Amino acid sequence: MTPEQGTFAPEIAAAMVAELPSVAERTVAAIVVEVPSYAEAFRGPMGRKIENAVQLALAGFLELATSAGGADASRPVDPAIEGAYSLGRGEARTGRPMDALLAAYRVGARVAWRHLSETAVAAGMPAGSLARFAELVFAYIDRLSAASASGHADHLAASGRERRRHLERLAALLVTGAPPYELHAAAERADWTPPRTLTAVLLPEAVARGAMGALDARTLQAGEDLPGAEPSTERAVLLVPDADGHARAALLTSLTGRGAVVGPPRPWQDARSSYTRALRALQLQLLPDGDAPVDTELRLADLVLRADAEALTDLRTQVLAPLERLAPGPREKLLETLRSWLLHHGRREQVAAELFVHPQTVRYRMGQLRDLYGKRLDDPQTVLELTLALGAR
Incomplete structure (x- = not known):
């Protein structure tokens, strides 16, 4: 050499x-x-x-x-x-x-x-x-x-990119409500073990990556162009496994300050139901309580009442018509009294405590309302309509 x-x-x-x-x-x-x-x-x-x-x-x-x-x-x-x-x-x-x-x-x-x-x-x-x-x-x-x-x-x-594509594809199928056989096949391709339930979370895309780090490793993130989503919202869609029962409290805590909207837990093959509930809450602009996320499980009444905004407006116009001829100040006082009276089932002392007035004041105002509505205040259908009309105020 x-x-x-x-x-x-x-x-x-x-x-x-x-x-x-x-x-x-x-x-x-x-x-x-x-x-x-x-x-x-x-x-x-x-x-x-x-x-x-x-x-x-x-x-x-x-x-x-x-x-x-x-x-x-x-x-x-x-x-x-x-x-x-x-x-x-x-x-x-x-x-x-x-x-x-x-x-x-x-x-x-x-x-x-x-x-x-x-x-x-x-x-x-x-x-x-x-x-x-x-x-x-x-x-x-x-x-x-x-x-x-x-x-x-x-x-x-x-392989990592391929698996991410499979996981995103699975999330899209779940959100769009694909049939069970497609979901099982997609889960197998993605090497993803189905949980008992999935909970949809909508949150700003800018904070989605940080949120993923605090969630179950099996959490799925759906891609863009999902059904019903408004392009301007720029919201990421996460599907969180087994966040029901006591685990839901931990999920809500981890989402504090992230502007999240959280759907209900659903059997994993029915994740679309959770997604549509959360999306509906977002579209209805239900506001969070401070930094806490919007928990749709606690806002069911709002969701029901706001499901058809036009119908609710018509209902209010119809059942509150007897108050229209009053001046704004007296009208507002009678409305808040009527609402409290409906919610407290006519218990005068509880209505007075809530409104910070004397029970006699409550009695006087209810007398005015009976003059306006007559016997209709004793009619169950009218009471139901008034409750619905004033429930989302």
Whole structure:
């Protein structure tokens, strides 16, 4: 081997090539012992394939090292690079971390160097050339390691993107109310274990990422262009698993200050119901109580009363017509008294306490209302209509 050219003498190269099968076998055996996570992988046909790959990589190194043009043996030929890259992707597919493969490369480099150097010296390599030989061997292994690491990372990135697409697709199917067989198939493709229930959460897109970090890891986030959503709202849609019962309180706490609207928990295949409830609350502009999220479970009456705003307006106009001829001040006092009287079932003392007036004042105002409504205040249908008309005030 001449340092300036970086090549082996033909007889040295021939001796090392002849030893390649033996070196590859010893390399695999050492890896099995020193890297336990590979013990199972190297058994049977898989072990033979890897042994052949090791032999191919070593042969590629020798081909470079003995090239007439003095090629840099630290730069593996394309087949070796491609093989190392594929190996990294394969490791990622099996779920093994990259550190196991890097450990295998280190063991392989050490074993290959020991046996090839012994063969080279026995075939006549000068002792002074061993340092250069070692440098080339380990530089070559470093490049193979880098190619495998790249393949490993690329597969994880690609599989991560693919799974995210599957999860978004599943969320979209849930929100649009796809049939059960489609939902089960989508959940399987996304490698997502269905929970008992899902709860829809609508919140500004700007805070969705931060909210996801505080929620169940199985939480789904739907993509854009969902049914019924207004483009101007810029709201993200999260589907949170098993946030019912006592867990709902924890969910609401985690969403404090995020401007969230929270739907009811529903069986996971009926998540659309939770989504439409939350969306309806958002469209009706139900306001949160301070920093607390809008809990639709506590706003059911508002949702019912506001479901048809035009009908509610017509109802109010109809049943409150007897008060229209009054001046605004007296009219407002009678309205608040009538509302309290309906809610407290006519209990005068409770009405007085709520309005901070004397019970006699309540009696006087109710007398005025009876003059305006007559016997209709004793009619159940009128009482129901008045309750609905004044319930959302």
